[in-house]
Amino acid sequence: MRRIMIVTNSLTGGGAERSMNLVSNELTKRGWPVALVPINFSEPDLVDLACEVFPLNRQWRGGIFNTLSAIKKFNQVVHSWKPDLLVLNCDLPELFGALLLSNRRMVAVEHINRPWITRLTFGRMVRGFLRIRRVTWVAVSSHLTIWPEGISPNAILLNSLTPISVTMPTKNQTDKNPKLTRIVFIGRLTPQKRPEWILEIVSKSGLNAEIFGDGLLKNALQSQAAEHKQNIIFSGFVRDPWSHLGLGDLLIVPSEWEGDGLVVIEALKVNIPILVADIPDFRRFGLPDKNYCKNIDDFVGRINQYRDDLYSLVVAEEITDSILASRSLEVVGDAWEKFLNSA
Structure with a gap:
């Protein structure tokens, strides 16, 4: 060889x-x-x-x-x-x-x-x-x-899909339908990922947030969050962010454009509720329309719609399996x- x-x-x-x-x-x-x-x-x-x-x-x-x-x-x-x-x-x-x-x-x-x-x-x-x-x-x-x-x-x-040991319980595995308590962002803090949208969404929704990731925009985002007294935790780069997630968390992926979209693929494996930007790079996954948002107000509206029904934003198993099989x-x-x- x-x-x-x-x-x-x-x-x-x-x-x-x-x-x-x-x-x-x-x-x-x-x-x-x-x-x-x-x-x-x-x-x-x-x-x-x-x-x-x-x-x-x-x-x-x-x-x-x-x-x-x-x-x-x-x-x-x-x-x-x-x-x-x-x-x-x-x-x-x-x-x-x-x-x-x-x-x-x-x-x-x-x-x-x-x-x-x-x-x-x-x-x-x-x-x-x-x-x-x-x-x-x-x-x-x-x-x-x-x-x-x-x-x-x-x-x-x-x-390939990274081996992930953490998996959220599905709706069939628990009697609880957790209420939305926190927004989560995972990714590099660069213009491509539009992390500044998280701050706007937090302001308009009144929710807390945690941002896992590092990059050029980190200092500016931290200053903006402090100026507006937003309850946002900047955790920096974390090797296994999924182990820090729990019931009541909602992953938001507001990217302007993407390559493979590995964060979305890993999120499907974890069974976490998810909202993603309505861009062609994510539309190719074939998620339900309710998981796609066109702009900040769309994200906020979807959050308000599913605050008390978070499991509805977990992608169905048959869709997830078809995406993960090749990974x-x-x-x-x-x-x-x-x-x-x-x-």
Whole structure:
């Protein structure tokens, strides 16, 4: 079997990283020689890695010399381990792959429909270098094309579902229909995710909220919440936010756009009541209309409608099962193995 080196942003940080950690373990279990190279320093993930790991320990926002040092170390790791194929998982690994000094076969993974959103010109340059290096493109969802040309990916390789030990009781498992007591947000605090909507929804609904996640908007959001004396807890990045949820919680996902929408998929597994933005990236899941909201007032209206009937916002089992079936690690592992054998 060929030697596979998977390059990620970090060990932890989001669904894309954890999903690739799981894929690394699954391929290792199947006998593939796999090495994982997380670029940024981070705490260990919930997933215990079974493959070789070569952390580059780049500091996030550490400056150009910090990045150049990590690129040098990356080249040394590649030279030493001698992979037959590199998998570049997200924007930063794409940059490192573009600047690799040796000639290696590479596969890049498209996760969202607007990559390099804050550095479009630089992103075009990086992908231009990758095109010259004849990189093969895959995507994590069939609704994604490869930016900026809009071409179709060579393969669709879904993200695997993270093993989740916490599951809310269903309506059939309890006599209680809990009343809505708290709004929950899980995700990066970036413009794409529209976390500022949570603050507006809290103001208009009078509810408490807890925000799990970190990002560029955190300080501004905290200041705004304090200014308006809102009862919102900012918990930062939490490796397992689902273990902090309970009866009476409502997950709100107000994203302007998404890639795979892993938070929604994990929420379906947990059986938590959920409201999501009415965007094409979420409409593809085929949830009931009552779970979609077009704007802030729509979210508030739906909250008021189901305050005392929260279980009505839990997605039915038959819909959930149809979405989750293709996300098992075995199915995702089969897809990756088939692709690697043909790449």
